[in-house]
Amino acid sequence: MAESQTKDTQFNHLRSLLDTSEIITADSPEYKPQSQTWAYQKQRAPRLVVRPRSVESLAKVIAYLYSTQLDFAIYGHGYLSTSAEDVLVNMSAFDEFHVDPHSELVTVGAGHAWSEVYRKLESEAPGYGIVGARTPCVGVAGTIVTGGFSWLSGERGCISDPINMLDAKVVKYDGSVVWASSEPELLWALRGGGGGFGVLASVVLRVFPYPQDIWAGPILVPREHLDQVADGIAAFLSEQPDPKITMFLYVLKKKLLESLGTVHSDMLVIHALDANGEAHGRESFRWALDIPGAIDQTSITTLAGVAKLQDKIRTVKGTMNQIFAPLLLEDMPRETIINAVKWVESLAEIDKSVADCTYLIFELLGSRDPAGTNASVAYPRPPRAKHLLLLGPGCPSDAGPDKEKLVRELAINAPSRVLGDDAELHFMPNGYEEYLDPAKIWGVHFDKLRELRRKYDPQGRFKAPIKHAV
Numbered sequence: 001m002a003e004s005q006t007k008d009t010q011f012n013h014l015r016s017l018l019d020t021s022e023i024i025t026a027d028s029p030e031y032k033p034q035s036q037t038w039a040y041q042k043q044r045a046p047r048l049v050v051r052p053r054s055v056e057s058l059a060k061v062i063a064y065l066y067s068t069q070l071d072f073a074i075y076g077h078g079y080l081s082t083s084a085e086d087v088l089v090n091m092s093a094f095d096e097f098h099v100d101p102h103s104e105l106v107t108v109g110a111g112h113a114w115s116e117v118y119r120k121l122e123s124e125a126p127g128y129g130i131v132g133a134r135t136p137c138v139g140v141a142g143t144i145v146t147g148g149f150s151w152l153s154g155e156r157g158c159i160s161d162p163i164n165m166l167d168a169k170v171v172k173y174d175g176s177v178v179w180a181s182s183e184p185e186l187l188w189a190l191r192g193g194g195g196g197f198g199v200l201a202s203v204v205l206r207v208f209p210y211p212q213d214i215w216a217g218p219i220l221v222p223r224e225h226l227d228q229v230a231d232g233i234a235a236f237l238s239e240q241p242d243p244k245i246t247m248f249l250y251v252l253k254k255k256l257l258e259s260l261g262t263v264h265s266d267m268l269v270i271h272a273l274d275a276n277g278e279a280h281g282r283e284s285f286r287w288a289l290d291i292p293g294a295i296d297q298t299s300i301t302t303l304a305g306v307a308k309l310q311d312k313i314r315t316v317k318g319t320m321n322q323i324f325a326p327l328l329l330e331d332m333p334r335e336t337i338i339n340a341v342k343w344v345e346s347l348a349e350i351d352k353s354v355a356d357c358t359y360l361i362f363e364l365l366g367s368r369d370p371a372g373t374n375a376s377v378a379y380p381r382p383p384r385a386k387h388l389l390l391l392g393p394g395c396p397s398d399a400g401p402d403k404e405k406l407v408r409e410l411a412i413n414a415p416s417r418v419l420g421d422d423a424e425l426h427f428m429p430n431g432y433e434e435y436l437d438p439a440k441i442w443g444v445h446f447d448k449l450r451e452l453r454r455k456y457d458p459q460g461r462f463k464a465p466i467k468h469a470v
Contacts, residue, residue, distance in 0.1 A: 003069065006069060007068075007069060007070060007086065010068040010069065010070055011047070011048060011070070011086075011087075013064070014048070014050070014061070014064060014065070014068075014070070014087065015048075017057075017060045017061060017064060018050055018052070018057065018061070019053070019057075021053070022050055022051050022052055022053055022057060022093075023048070023049075023050055023051075024048070024049035024050070024051060024090070025048065025049075026045075026047065026048075030049075031049060034049050034051065034075075034088075034090050034092065035049050035075065035078070035083070035088050035090070036078050036317055036318040037078050037081040037082070037083050037317075037318060038078055038079045038080075038081050038317050038318065038322070038324075039081040039320070039321060039322045039323065039324070040318055040319065040320055040321050040322075040397035041321040041322075041397075041404055042081040042082075042083055043081075043083050043318070044071075044083035044084055044085050045083075045085075046073075046083060046084045046085060046086060046087055046088040047085070047086050047087070048086065048087050048088070049075075049087075049088045049090050050087060050088070050089055050090065051089075051090040051091075051092060051093050052089070052091075052093065053093045055169070055171065055177055055201050058089075058091075058094075058171050058199065058201060059171050059175040059176070059177055060175060061089060062089070062171050062172075062173065062175055062199055063173075063174055063175025064175075065087060065089070065461075066173045066174070066459070066461050070086040070087050071084045071085040071086040071087070072084050072086060072087040072088070072089060072461070073087075073088055073089070073463045074089050074091065074141075074195075074199050074462070074463075075088045075089060075090045075091065076091055076092075076110070076111065076138075076139025076140070076141050076142045077092070077113050077137060077138055077139040077142070078317065078318075079135070079137065079138040079139065079142065079317070080142045080146070080430065082463060084463070089199070090111075091110055091111035091139070091141065091199070091200075091201075092111045093111060094109035094110050094111035094112075094201055094202065095109045095111055095112055095116070096108065096109035096202055097109065097112070097116075097117070097120045097124070099120075099121060099124050099125045099128070099207060101125050101128065101207075104128075104206060104207050104208055105166065105204055105205070105206060105207065106121065106125075106130065106204070106205050106206075106207050107202055107203070107204050107205075108140055108202060108203055108204075108205055109140075109201070109202050110139070110140050110141035110168075110200040110201055110202055110203055111139065111140070111141070112139065112140045113136065113137050113138065113139055113140075114132045114133040114135070114136050114137075114138060114139075114140065114143070114307065115136035115137060115304075115307055115308070115311060117130065117132055117140065118130070118132060118136065118303055118304035118307045119304055121207065121303075121304075122302060122303075122304045125207060126212070127209055127210070127212060128207045128208060128209060128210060129152070129207065129208055129209070129210025129211075129303050130205060130206070130207050130208075130303070131148075131150045131152045131153065131156050131157070131158070131159050131161075131164045131205075131206075132150055132159065132303075132307075133148065133149070133150060133159065134149065134150060134151050134307075134310065134363070134366075135310055135313060136307035136308065136310060136311050137311065137313060137314040137317075140200075140203060141200040141203070142195075142430075143159055143160075143430075144159055144160045144165055144168075144190060144191070144192075144200070144203060145160075145190055145192065145193060145194060145195040145197075145200070145429075146192060146194060146195070146379075146428070146429040146430035147159070147160055147191075147192040147377075147379045147381070147428065147429055147430065148160045148165075148192070149363070149366055149367060149388060149428075150366075151246060151273055151303070151306060151366075153366050153367050153368060154243055154246050154365040154366055154367065154368055154386065155243035155244055155368075157368055157370055157371055158192070158367070158370070158377070158379075158381075159205075160190070160191040160192045160377060160378075160379070161191070161370050161371060161376070161377060162191070162370075162371070162372070162376050162377070163206065163371045164205060164206050165190075165191060165203060165204070165205055165206075166181070166204045166205070166206065167179055167180055167181045167187065167203070167204040168180045168187065168190055168200050168201075168202065168203045168204070169200070169201045169202045169203075170186065170190070170197070170198040170199065170200055170201065171198055171199040171201055172198045172456065173198065173456065173457055173458070173459075173461065173462070177201070185452055185455075186198070186452075186456065188376075188377070188378055189378050189449060189452045189456070190378070191376075191377040191378050191379070192377050192378045192379025192429060193378035193379065193442070193445075193449050193452070193466070194378075194379075194429050194432065194438070194442070194449070194464050194465045194466050195462070195463075195464045195465075196453055196456070196457050196462040196463065196464025196466065196468075197452060197453070197456040197457065197462075197464075198456055198457075198462075210275070210303065211244075211275045211276070211277070212302050213277050213278070213300050214273060214274070214275045214277075214300070214301055214302060214303065214305070214306060215272070215273070215274045215275075215276075215277055215278040215280070215281030215282070215298060215299075215300055216271075216272060216273040216274070216281075216298060216299070216301055216305070216306045216309065217271070217272065217297050217298035217299050217301075217309060218269050218270065218271050218272075218295075218297040218298070218309070219269075219270040219271075219272055219285065219288045219289060219294055219295070219296055219297065219298065220267040220268070220269055220270075220294065220295040220297065221267060221268045221269075221270060221288065221291050221293065221294050221295075222266065222267060222268075222291075222292075222293040222294075223266045223267060223268055225268075225291050225292065225293070226268065226337075226338065226341055227338070228291055229249070229268055229270070229288070229291065229337070230334040230337040230338055231334060232287035232288060232291070233249070233332065233334070233337060233362075233364065234332075234333060234334045235287065236284075236285075236287060237332060237364065237365075241284060241365060242274075242276060242280075242284075243365075244274065244275035244276050245273065245274045245275075245276070245281075245284055245365065246273050246363075246364060246365040246366055247270060247271060247272050247273065247285070247364050247365065248269075248270070248271035248361060248362065248363050248364070249268060249269070249270055249271075249337070249361070249362040249364070250268070250269035250271065250359070250360070250361055251268060251269075251340070251341050251344050251359070251360040251361075253355060253356040253357075253358070267295075270285070270288050271309070272284075272285045272288065272298060273306060277300075278300055281298070318397070319396070319397055320357045320394040320395065320396060320397055321394060321395050321396070321397055321399065321403070321404045321407055322357065322392055322393070322394035322395075322407065323392070323393055323394070323407055323408060323410075323411035323433060324390070324392050324430070324431045324433075325390070325391040325392065325393075325411045325414060325415060325427070325431055325433075326388060326389070326390045326391075326427065326428040326430060326431040327388070327389045327390075327391070327415060327419075327425060327426055327427060327428065328367060328381060328382055328385040328387070328388060328389075328426045328428055329385060329386070329387045329388070329389055329419075329426070330382065330383075330384045330385055330386060330387075331386075331387070332362065332364055332386075332387045332389075336389070336418065336419065337362065339417075339418045339419075340360055340362070340389065340391075340418045341360065343360075343414060343417050343418050344358055344359075344360040347393075347410070350406070351395070351403065351406065353395055353396055353399060353403070354393065354394070354395045354403060354406060354407065354410070357394035357395050357396060358392060358393045358394050358410075359390070359392040359394070360390070360391060360392070361388075361389075361390040361392075362387065362388070362389060362390075363387065363388035363389075363390065364386075364387050365386055365387065366386070366387060366388045367381060367385050367386055367387065367388060368385075368386065369381065369383060369384065369385075374444075378442070378445055378449060379429055379441075379442060379445070380442070380443050380444055380445050381426075382426045385426065388428070389418070391411065391414045391415065391418070393407045393408075393410035393411045393414065394407055395407050408435075411433070412435055415427075425440075426441075427440070427441050428441070429441055429442075429465070432465040438465045438466050441465075442466065446466065447469075449466050450466060450467070450468055450469040451468075451469050452468075453466055453467065453468030453469070454468035454469045455468075
């Protein structure tokens with residue numbers, strides 16, 4: 001009772017710090033869209049959502065929350081599945097956007113979704129590109145603190161690499177506001193350190209002239225031609241494609257296929273991208289276009305247009321219990337492709353609802369070593385890693401605890417099932433789950449990050465995968 005009364009008092013004081021327009025209660029129509037997690041099982045139904053509209057307001061909120069007993073978390077757009085029992089601090093009002101073509105820098109409010117960044121950049125600086133997230137509905141801040149992989153990562157590195165992310169305005173636990181460049185260890189930790197070092201309010205990113213006639217889009221291939229697709233990919237990769245070329249391979253069931261805007265079932269979806277233009281792209285992906293039954297849905301577009309191709313993925317947010325298991329790989333041999341597809345198809349024999357909610361995505365040529373050395377970023381990517389393998393076991397949100405347990409077991413076992421029991425597994429920060437060892441994800445930088453967590457979160461109040469040193 002005493003704890004409940006204390007929390008009620010603290011809720012009331014928190015409200016007094018904010019304008020009524022910055023408060024979202026559980027009975028508001030804005031509550032669900034402003035607090036929804038991607039993975040349904042991680043939703044904690046916070047009693048209150050607050051959406052500060054200025055750095056000053058955010059600073060007051062963070063300083064006060066840090067001094068209370070209230071459980072709180074920082075929320076961008078929900079795709080990291082962050083939630084809290086008491087208070088969710090929603091950052092979506094931080095939508096500053098200022099581009100300076102002369103310095104080739106843009107200041108971006110950390111509450112943006114990447115779709116908004118692409119759209120505003122295309123409007124305000126036509127002809128320029130940016131290293132931004134592939135999935136347009138995810139948030140800017142969350143991608144940076146977990147590394148940030150882009151359609152352009154094979155060419156220009158991760159979003160958080162020093163060449164791409166130059167600075168960030170941060171609200172610290174005590175409410176003080178700093179530019180991270182004034183505290184180099186803080187800036188370093190933000191570059192993929194997993195979060196928990198304060199709250200990003202805005203970031204300074206590099207922009208650059210980039211082709212506006214990108215050839216991109218889906219090539220749908222009948223499932224029966226899996227062997228030909230695997231052989232084509234192996235040959236394609238052996239030729240060391242131009243850095244402006246990348247591709248996805250999706251293996252999805254009906255529900256998730258519809259989120260990509262296609263109604264074709266029993267199809268493998270090759271999402272091709274070649275920033276060298278259509279003629280170059282069609283030649284580079286001739287191996288896919290010439291497969292019998294292939295359906296060509298590619299077009300000429302811009303980076304903003306490429307992002308729109310995945311915009312419908314937001315429609316399945318919060319509808320499934322799901323565990324995201326993303327891996328970085330140095331090679332993508334045909335055996336890995338075949339094994340992974342057979343794994344996801346075997347799920348139908350275990351449980352059809354699980355099979356329908358599980359995704360498998362190959363992101364080829366989607367990474368590279370950081371410019372300089374791995375010491376320049378908090379997340380030390382495995383050397384020579386070029387490809388991403390995304391395993392996403394799931395089940396309907398109302399499937400019950402037994403199926404939720406099954407999904408967890410599948411996520412734990414799938415990487416070894418696909419890559420082999422002796423494979424060295426390199427999980428990415430944005431797929432962190434409690435059963436993973438953060439020391440293996442952050443490797444040689446783990447101890448330093450623990451020390452910095454203690455410095456920037458002395459009471460351990462911020463939610464983050466790395467706990468600070470005791």
